[in-house]
Amino acid sequence: MAQIASEPHREGLYLHFPYCVVKCRYCDFNSHVEARPDTTRYLDAMLREAEMRGVRSPRTVFFGGGTPSLVPAGELRRFLRELDARTGYRASAEEFTVEANPESLTGEFLEVALEGGVSRVSLGVQALDEPTLRFFGRAHDSGRALEAIGTARRAGVPALNIDLIQGAPVQTRAAWEAGLERILQERPEHLSAYDLLYEPGTALGTLHEKGKLEATDDRDRAASFLWNQRRLRAEGYRPYEVSAFAQPGFECRHNLIYWRNEPYVGLGAGAASYRQGFRSINAKEPRRYVAEVEATGRATTSSERLRPLRRAAETLMMALRLPEPVELAWLADRAGVGLEGELAQAWERLVVQRLAMPPTAGKIALTRRGRRFLDLVVSRLLEASEARSG
Numbered sequence: 562m563a564q565i566a567s568e569p570h571r572e573g574l575y576l577h578f579p580y581c582v583v584k585c586r587y588c589d590f591n592s593h594v595e596a597r598p599d600t601t602r603y604l605d606a607m608l609r610e611a612e613m614r615g616v617r618s619p620r621t622v623f624f625g626g627g628t629p630s631l632v633p634a635g636e637l638r639r640f641l642r643e644l645d646a647r648t649g650y651r652a653s654a655e656e657f658t659v660e661a662n663p664e665s666l667t668g669e670f671l672e673v674a675l676e677g678g679v680s681r682v683s684l685g686v687q688a689l690d691e692p693t694l695r696f697f698g699r700a701h702d703s704g705r706a707l708e709a710i711g712t713a714r715r716a717g718v719p720a721l722n723i724d725l726i727q728g729a730p731v732q733t734r735a736a737w738e739a740g741l742e743r744i745l746q747e748r749p750e751h752l753s754a755y756d757l758l759y760e761p762g763t764a765l766g767t768l769h770e771k772g773k774l775e776a777t778d779d780r781d782r783a784a785s786f787l788w789n790q791r792r793l794r795a796e797g798y799r800p801y802e803v804s805a806f807a808q809p810g811f812e813c814r815h816n817l818i819y820w821r822n823e824p825y826v827g828l829g830a831g832a833a834s835y836r837q838g839f840r841s842i843n844a845k846e847p848r849r850y851v852a853e854v855e856a857t858g859r860a861t862t863s864s865e866r867l868r869p870l871r872r873a874a875e876t877l878m879m880a881l882r883l884p885e886p887v888e889l890a891w892l893a894d895r896a897g898v899g900l901e902g903e904l905a906q907a908w909e910r911l912v913v914q915r916l917a918m919p920p921t922a923g924k925i926a927l928t929r930r931g932r933r934f935l936d937l938v939v940s941r942l943l944e945a946s947e948a949r950s951g
Protein backbone atom coordinates (compact mmCIF):
# COMPACT_ATOMS: atom_id res chain seq x y z
CA MET A 562 0.00 0.00 0.00
CA ALA A 563 3.00 2.30 0.42
CA GLN A 564 2.88 3.41 -3.19
CA ILE A 565 -0.81 4.18 -2.78
CA ALA A 566 -0.27 6.40 0.22
CA SER A 567 2.14 9.00 -1.00
CA GLU A 568 1.55 10.86 -4.27
CA PRO A 569 0.09 14.38 -4.33
CA HIS A 570 -2.35 14.59 -7.17
CA ARG A 571 -2.86 16.16 -10.48
CA GLU A 572 -6.09 14.86 -11.90
CA GLY A 573 -6.62 12.27 -14.60
CA LEU A 574 -8.61 13.21 -17.69
CA TYR A 575 -11.25 10.90 -19.16
CA LEU A 576 -12.81 11.62 -22.57
CA HIS A 577 -15.90 9.67 -23.61
CA PHE A 578 -16.74 8.91 -27.24
CA PRO A 579 -20.19 7.30 -27.10
CA TYR A 580 -20.71 5.78 -30.56
CA CYS A 581 -20.36 2.13 -31.64
CA VAL A 582 -21.18 0.17 -34.78
CA VAL A 583 -23.36 -2.31 -32.86
CA LYS A 584 -24.63 -2.60 -29.32
CA CYS A 585 -23.02 -5.69 -27.79
CA ARG A 586 -25.48 -7.90 -25.97
CA TYR A 587 -23.80 -7.58 -22.56
CA CYS A 588 -23.03 -3.86 -22.78
CA ASP A 589 -24.32 -1.41 -20.19
CA PHE A 590 -21.84 1.34 -21.04
CA ASN A 591 -23.09 4.65 -22.35
CA SER A 592 -22.78 3.61 -26.00
CA HIS A 593 -25.08 4.44 -28.90
CA VAL A 594 -25.45 3.14 -32.43
CA GLU A 595 -26.10 5.91 -34.95
CA ALA A 596 -25.81 5.69 -38.72
CA ARG A 597 -24.06 9.07 -39.05
CA PRO A 598 -23.07 10.57 -35.74
CA ASP A 599 -21.96 14.21 -35.93
CA THR A 600 -18.45 13.46 -34.72
CA THR A 601 -17.10 16.95 -35.37
CA ARG A 602 -19.79 18.60 -33.31
CA TYR A 603 -19.42 16.07 -30.51
CA LEU A 604 -15.63 16.48 -30.30
CA ASP A 605 -16.01 20.26 -30.39
CA ALA A 606 -18.37 20.03 -27.42
CA MET A 607 -15.71 18.12 -25.45
CA LEU A 608 -13.13 20.80 -26.31
CA ARG A 609 -15.48 23.53 -25.10
CA GLU A 610 -16.19 21.58 -21.92
CA ALA A 611 -12.43 21.14 -21.30
CA GLU A 612 -12.00 24.88 -21.49
CA MET A 613 -15.01 25.78 -19.35
CA ARG A 614 -14.09 23.31 -16.63
CA GLY A 615 -10.50 24.48 -16.46
CA VAL A 616 -8.78 21.19 -17.28
CA ARG A 617 -5.03 21.89 -17.17
CA SER A 618 -1.98 19.62 -17.21
CA PRO A 619 -3.70 16.26 -16.63
CA ARG A 620 -1.55 13.48 -15.21
CA THR A 621 -3.09 10.85 -17.51
CA VAL A 622 -5.51 10.88 -20.42
CA PHE A 623 -7.93 8.07 -21.28
CA PHE A 624 -10.01 8.34 -24.45
CA GLY A 625 -12.65 5.66 -23.97
CA GLY A 626 -16.08 4.72 -25.17
CA GLY A 627 -17.98 3.58 -27.00
CA THR A 628 -15.49 3.17 -29.82
CA PRO A 629 -12.99 6.02 -30.21
CA SER A 630 -11.37 4.20 -33.16
CA LEU A 631 -14.47 5.25 -35.16
CA VAL A 632 -13.21 8.84 -35.15
CA PRO A 633 -11.86 9.58 -38.66
CA ALA A 634 -8.08 10.13 -38.65
CA GLY A 635 -8.34 13.73 -39.85
CA GLU A 636 -10.83 14.56 -37.09
CA LEU A 637 -8.63 12.91 -34.52
CA ARG A 638 -5.61 14.97 -35.58
CA ARG A 639 -7.53 18.22 -35.22
CA PHE A 640 -9.10 17.16 -31.93
CA LEU A 641 -5.78 16.22 -30.32
CA ARG A 642 -4.14 19.44 -31.46
CA GLU A 643 -6.98 21.51 -30.01
CA LEU A 644 -7.11 19.47 -26.84
CA ASP A 645 -3.42 20.06 -26.26
CA ALA A 646 -3.86 23.80 -26.86
CA ARG A 647 -6.51 23.86 -24.12
CA THR A 648 -5.11 21.41 -21.57
CA GLY A 649 -1.36 21.14 -22.24
CA TYR A 650 -1.57 17.34 -21.97
CA ARG A 651 1.42 16.77 -24.28
CA ALA A 652 3.73 18.22 -21.64
CA SER A 653 1.98 16.79 -18.59
CA ALA A 654 0.49 13.35 -19.27
CA GLU A 655 2.47 10.31 -18.15
CA GLU A 656 0.19 8.05 -20.15
CA PHE A 657 -2.43 8.46 -22.87
CA THR A 658 -4.69 5.49 -23.60
CA VAL A 659 -7.12 5.21 -26.47
CA GLU A 660 -9.71 2.45 -26.71
CA ALA A 661 -10.25 0.72 -30.03
CA ASN A 662 -12.30 -2.11 -31.47
CA PRO A 663 -11.01 -4.53 -34.09
CA GLU A 664 -13.61 -3.77 -36.78
CA SER A 665 -12.63 -0.10 -37.02
CA LEU A 666 -8.94 0.06 -36.06
CA THR A 667 -6.72 1.23 -38.93
CA GLY A 668 -3.02 1.99 -39.35
CA GLU A 669 -3.91 5.57 -40.26
CA PHE A 670 -5.85 6.08 -37.03
CA LEU A 671 -2.92 4.73 -35.03
CA GLU A 672 -0.38 6.84 -36.86
CA VAL A 673 -2.30 10.02 -35.99
CA ALA A 674 -2.91 8.83 -32.42
CA LEU A 675 0.80 8.11 -31.82
CA GLU A 676 1.78 11.46 -33.35
CA GLY A 677 -0.67 13.07 -30.93
CA GLY A 678 1.00 11.51 -27.89
CA VAL A 679 -1.04 8.31 -27.43
CA SER A 680 1.16 5.81 -25.59
CA ARG A 681 -1.25 2.96 -24.97
CA VAL A 682 -4.00 1.25 -26.98
CA SER A 683 -6.70 -0.85 -25.36
CA LEU A 684 -8.27 -3.27 -27.81
CA GLY A 685 -11.68 -4.89 -27.20
CA VAL A 686 -11.03 -8.44 -28.37
CA GLN A 687 -13.23 -10.17 -25.72
CA ALA A 688 -12.81 -13.71 -27.14
CA LEU A 689 -11.13 -15.60 -29.95
CA ASP A 690 -13.75 -18.26 -30.63
CA GLU A 691 -16.64 -17.59 -32.98
CA PRO A 692 -19.51 -18.97 -30.86
CA THR A 693 -18.56 -16.66 -27.98
CA LEU A 694 -18.07 -13.61 -30.22
CA ARG A 695 -21.51 -14.25 -31.77
CA PHE A 696 -23.05 -14.77 -28.33
CA PHE A 697 -21.63 -11.41 -27.22
CA GLY A 698 -22.97 -9.79 -30.42
CA ARG A 699 -19.55 -8.38 -31.29
CA ALA A 700 -18.97 -6.71 -34.66
CA HIS A 701 -15.74 -8.64 -35.37
CA ASP A 702 -14.62 -12.24 -35.75
CA SER A 703 -11.42 -13.78 -34.43
CA GLY A 704 -9.53 -13.23 -37.71
CA ARG A 705 -10.29 -9.50 -37.58
CA ALA A 706 -9.22 -9.35 -33.93
CA LEU A 707 -5.82 -10.89 -34.72
CA GLU A 708 -5.43 -8.57 -37.70
CA ALA A 709 -6.07 -5.57 -35.44
CA ILE A 710 -3.40 -6.76 -33.00
CA GLY A 711 -1.00 -7.01 -35.96
CA THR A 712 -1.96 -3.49 -37.08
CA ALA A 713 -1.21 -2.14 -33.60
CA ARG A 714 2.15 -3.92 -33.49
CA ARG A 715 3.18 -2.68 -36.94
CA ALA A 716 2.22 0.86 -36.00
CA GLY A 717 4.62 0.65 -33.04
CA VAL A 718 2.09 1.06 -30.22
CA PRO A 719 4.32 1.11 -27.10
CA ALA A 720 1.78 -0.52 -24.78
CA LEU A 721 -1.06 -2.73 -25.93
CA ASN A 722 -3.89 -3.91 -23.69
CA ILE A 723 -6.22 -6.71 -24.73
CA ASP A 724 -9.65 -6.88 -23.09
CA LEU A 725 -11.18 -10.34 -22.68
CA ILE A 726 -14.45 -11.46 -21.09
CA GLN A 727 -14.85 -14.89 -19.56
CA GLY A 728 -17.86 -16.79 -18.34
CA ALA A 729 -20.00 -16.99 -21.49
CA PRO A 730 -22.17 -20.11 -21.18
CA VAL A 731 -21.39 -21.02 -24.82
CA GLN A 732 -17.64 -20.95 -24.19
CA THR A 733 -15.90 -24.14 -23.10
CA ARG A 734 -12.94 -24.03 -20.73
CA ALA A 735 -10.82 -25.36 -23.60
CA ALA A 736 -11.93 -22.48 -25.87
CA TRP A 737 -11.15 -19.89 -23.19
CA GLU A 738 -7.72 -21.37 -22.56
CA ALA A 739 -6.92 -21.67 -26.28
CA GLY A 740 -7.95 -18.03 -26.79
CA LEU A 741 -5.76 -16.82 -23.96
CA GLU A 742 -2.80 -18.89 -25.18
CA ARG A 743 -3.17 -17.37 -28.65
CA ILE A 744 -3.24 -13.87 -27.17
CA LEU A 745 -0.12 -14.66 -25.13
CA GLN A 746 1.75 -15.42 -28.35
CA GLU A 747 1.26 -11.73 -29.21
CA ARG A 748 2.86 -10.65 -25.90
CA PRO A 749 0.53 -7.72 -25.11
CA GLU A 750 1.98 -5.56 -22.35
CA HIS A 751 -1.33 -5.67 -20.48
CA LEU A 752 -4.34 -7.97 -20.29
CA SER A 753 -7.75 -7.48 -18.70
CA ALA A 754 -9.90 -10.55 -18.05
CA TYR A 755 -13.38 -9.51 -16.94
CA ASP A 756 -16.21 -11.72 -15.76
CA LEU A 757 -19.32 -11.65 -17.91
CA LEU A 758 -22.03 -9.81 -15.97
CA TYR A 759 -25.73 -9.91 -16.77
CA GLU A 760 -26.50 -6.26 -16.24
CA PRO A 761 -30.16 -5.23 -16.06
CA GLY A 762 -31.39 -3.64 -19.28
CA THR A 763 -28.87 -5.37 -21.54
CA ALA A 764 -29.96 -8.02 -24.06
CA LEU A 765 -28.24 -10.81 -22.10
CA GLY A 766 -29.41 -9.39 -18.76
CA THR A 767 -33.03 -9.56 -19.93
CA LEU A 768 -32.68 -13.17 -21.11
CA HIS A 769 -31.06 -14.08 -17.82
CA GLU A 770 -33.81 -12.36 -15.84
CA LYS A 771 -36.45 -14.32 -17.75
CA GLY A 772 -34.67 -17.55 -16.90
CA LYS A 773 -33.72 -18.18 -20.53
CA LEU A 774 -30.01 -18.10 -19.89
CA GLU A 775 -28.12 -19.98 -17.22
CA ALA A 776 -25.07 -18.25 -15.76
CA THR A 777 -21.84 -20.27 -15.71
CA ASP A 778 -21.35 -22.27 -12.56
CA ASP A 779 -19.45 -20.36 -9.85
CA ARG A 780 -17.02 -23.25 -9.39
CA ASP A 781 -16.13 -23.15 -13.10
CA ARG A 782 -15.57 -19.41 -12.88
CA ALA A 783 -13.37 -19.82 -9.82
CA ALA A 784 -11.35 -22.54 -11.57
CA SER A 785 -10.83 -20.29 -14.63
CA PHE A 786 -9.85 -17.40 -12.37
CA LEU A 787 -7.13 -19.50 -10.73
CA TRP A 788 -5.96 -20.93 -14.05
CA ASN A 789 -5.59 -17.39 -15.45
CA GLN A 790 -3.59 -16.29 -12.43
CA ARG A 791 -1.21 -19.25 -12.70
CA ARG A 792 -0.80 -19.09 -16.46
CA LEU A 793 -0.30 -15.33 -16.64
CA ARG A 794 2.12 -15.25 -13.73
CA ALA A 795 4.15 -17.96 -15.46
CA GLU A 796 4.36 -15.66 -18.51
CA GLY A 797 5.67 -12.73 -16.45
CA TYR A 798 2.41 -10.83 -15.92
CA ARG A 799 1.55 -9.48 -12.48
CA PRO A 800 -2.08 -9.42 -11.37
CA TYR A 801 -2.23 -5.89 -9.93
CA GLU A 802 -6.01 -5.59 -9.77
CA VAL A 803 -8.76 -8.23 -9.70
CA SER A 804 -9.11 -8.27 -13.50
CA ALA A 805 -5.87 -6.66 -14.69
CA PHE A 806 -2.51 -8.21 -15.49
CA ALA A 807 0.57 -6.28 -16.58
CA GLN A 808 4.12 -6.92 -17.58
CA PRO A 809 6.39 -5.00 -15.16
CA GLY A 810 6.03 -1.24 -15.62
CA PHE A 811 2.91 -1.49 -17.80
CA GLU A 812 0.20 -1.09 -15.16
CA CYS A 813 -2.50 1.32 -16.36
CA ARG A 814 -1.78 4.58 -14.55
CA HIS A 815 -5.14 6.09 -15.38
CA ASN A 816 -7.07 3.18 -13.89
CA LEU A 817 -4.84 3.35 -10.81
CA ILE A 818 -6.22 6.88 -10.29
CA TYR A 819 -9.72 5.38 -10.03
CA TRP A 820 -8.63 2.50 -7.83
CA ARG A 821 -6.85 4.86 -5.45
CA ASN A 822 -9.86 7.20 -5.46
CA GLU A 823 -7.79 10.13 -6.68
CA PRO A 824 -9.29 13.08 -8.56
CA TYR A 825 -10.27 12.89 -12.20
CA VAL A 826 -12.37 14.90 -14.59
CA GLY A 827 -14.59 13.26 -17.19
CA LEU A 828 -15.62 15.07 -20.37
CA GLY A 829 -18.31 13.88 -22.77
CA ALA A 830 -21.74 12.27 -22.58
CA GLY A 831 -22.41 10.54 -19.26
CA ALA A 832 -18.85 11.07 -18.03
CA ALA A 833 -18.31 11.19 -14.26
CA SER A 834 -15.85 13.42 -12.42
CA TYR A 835 -14.46 13.35 -8.91
CA ARG A 836 -12.96 16.68 -7.89
CA GLN A 837 -12.50 18.21 -4.43
CA GLY A 838 -14.78 15.64 -2.80
CA PHE A 839 -17.61 16.24 -5.30
CA ARG A 840 -18.90 13.56 -7.64
CA SER A 841 -20.60 14.94 -10.74
CA ILE A 842 -22.11 13.35 -13.83
CA ASN A 843 -22.77 14.70 -17.30
CA ALA A 844 -25.96 14.31 -19.37
CA LYS A 845 -25.95 10.77 -20.73
CA GLU A 846 -27.62 11.17 -24.09
CA PRO A 847 -25.06 12.48 -26.63
CA ARG A 848 -27.39 14.97 -28.37
CA ARG A 849 -28.49 16.44 -25.07
CA TYR A 850 -24.86 16.61 -23.94
CA VAL A 851 -23.84 18.50 -27.08
CA ALA A 852 -26.83 20.87 -26.91
CA GLU A 853 -26.15 21.73 -23.25
CA VAL A 854 -22.44 22.32 -23.76
CA GLU A 855 -23.14 24.47 -26.80
CA ALA A 856 -25.61 26.53 -24.78
CA THR A 857 -23.79 26.84 -21.46
CA GLY A 858 -20.33 25.27 -21.71
CA ARG A 859 -21.32 22.48 -19.30
CA ALA A 860 -23.63 19.48 -19.21
CA THR A 861 -23.52 18.42 -15.56
CA THR A 862 -26.81 16.84 -14.46
CA SER A 863 -25.90 15.97 -10.89
CA SER A 864 -23.26 16.94 -8.42
CA GLU A 865 -23.03 15.80 -4.83
CA ARG A 866 -20.54 16.22 -2.06
CA LEU A 867 -19.89 12.75 -0.70
CA ARG A 868 -20.38 12.32 3.04
CA PRO A 869 -17.26 11.10 4.85
CA LEU A 870 -18.59 7.58 5.50
CA ARG A 871 -19.66 7.23 1.89
CA ARG A 872 -16.27 8.54 0.79
CA ALA A 873 -14.59 5.98 3.04
CA ALA A 874 -16.73 3.15 1.62
CA GLU A 875 -16.00 4.22 -1.96
CA THR A 876 -12.29 4.66 -1.29
CA LEU A 877 -12.21 1.23 0.29
CA MET A 878 -14.18 -0.44 -2.47
CA MET A 879 -11.72 0.83 -5.06
CA ALA A 880 -8.56 0.18 -3.01
CA LEU A 881 -9.65 -3.40 -2.29
CA ARG A 882 -9.38 -4.14 -6.00
CA LEU A 883 -5.60 -3.82 -5.65
CA PRO A 884 -3.52 -6.65 -4.16
CA GLU A 885 -1.84 -4.61 -1.39
CA PRO A 886 -3.49 -4.37 2.07
CA VAL A 887 -5.19 -1.02 2.76
CA GLU A 888 -3.57 1.17 5.41
CA LEU A 889 -6.23 2.51 7.77
CA ALA A 890 -4.32 5.76 8.28
CA TRP A 891 -4.29 6.29 4.52
CA LEU A 892 -8.04 5.60 4.39
CA ALA A 893 -8.74 8.16 7.14
CA ASP A 894 -6.51 10.70 5.43
CA ARG A 895 -8.17 10.20 2.06
CA ALA A 896 -11.80 10.01 3.21
CA GLY A 897 -11.91 12.10 6.37
CA VAL A 898 -13.01 9.06 8.42
CA GLY A 899 -11.52 5.61 8.74
CA LEU A 900 -13.02 2.22 9.42
CA GLU A 901 -15.64 3.42 11.90
CA GLY A 902 -19.28 3.05 12.86
CA GLU A 903 -21.44 1.12 10.40
CA LEU A 904 -18.45 0.56 8.14
CA ALA A 905 -16.48 -1.13 10.93
CA GLN A 906 -19.50 -3.29 11.75
CA ALA A 907 -19.88 -4.28 8.10
CA TRP A 908 -16.19 -5.20 8.02
CA GLU A 909 -16.63 -7.41 11.11
CA ARG A 910 -19.48 -9.23 9.39
CA LEU A 911 -17.26 -9.81 6.35
CA VAL A 912 -14.61 -11.25 8.67
CA VAL A 913 -17.16 -13.68 10.14
CA GLN A 914 -18.12 -14.72 6.61
CA ARG A 915 -14.43 -15.37 5.81
CA LEU A 916 -14.49 -12.69 3.11
CA ALA A 917 -12.17 -10.30 4.97
CA MET A 918 -9.37 -10.44 7.51
CA PRO A 919 -9.43 -8.62 10.85
CA PRO A 920 -7.39 -5.39 10.97
CA THR A 921 -3.74 -6.20 11.63
CA ALA A 922 -0.95 -3.70 12.24
CA GLY A 923 -3.13 -0.86 11.00
CA LYS A 924 -3.98 -2.56 7.73
CA ILE A 925 -6.96 -4.45 6.33
CA ALA A 926 -7.26 -6.89 3.46
CA LEU A 927 -9.68 -9.35 1.90
CA THR A 928 -9.26 -13.10 1.98
CA ARG A 929 -8.80 -14.92 -1.31
CA ARG A 930 -12.51 -15.77 -1.15
CA GLY A 931 -13.33 -12.08 -0.59
CA ARG A 932 -11.34 -11.11 -3.68
CA ARG A 933 -13.25 -13.70 -5.64
CA PHE A 934 -16.59 -12.27 -4.46
CA LEU A 935 -15.55 -8.64 -4.57
CA ASP A 936 -18.92 -7.43 -5.89
CA LEU A 937 -20.63 -8.84 -2.82
CA VAL A 938 -18.08 -7.23 -0.50
CA VAL A 939 -18.49 -3.89 -2.23
CA SER A 940 -22.27 -3.94 -2.00
CA ARG A 941 -22.08 -4.70 1.75
CA LEU A 942 -19.74 -1.76 2.32
CA LEU A 943 -21.87 0.62 0.30
CA GLU A 944 -25.04 -0.50 2.11
CA ALA A 945 -23.32 0.21 5.41
CA SER A 946 -22.33 3.71 4.32
CA GLU A 947 -25.92 4.41 3.16
CA ALA A 948 -27.34 3.25 6.49
CA ARG A 949 -25.94 6.28 8.25
CA SER A 950 -26.29 8.84 5.48
CA GLY A 951 -29.92 7.88 4.77
Ligand code: SF4
Binds near residue numbers: 580581582583592627
Ligand atom coordinates in the same frame (compact mmCIF):
# COMPACT_ATOMS: atom_id res chain seq x y z
S1 SF4 B 1 -18.07 -2.03 -28.43
FE1 SF4 B 1 -17.85 -1.74 -26.21
S2 SF4 B 1 -18.95 0.14 -25.72
FE2 SF4 B 1 -19.56 -0.50 -27.80
S3 SF4 B 1 -21.44 -1.65 -27.48
FE3 SF4 B 1 -19.76 -3.12 -27.51
S4 SF4 B 1 -19.13 -3.35 -25.36
FE4 SF4 B 1 -20.41 -1.51 -25.52
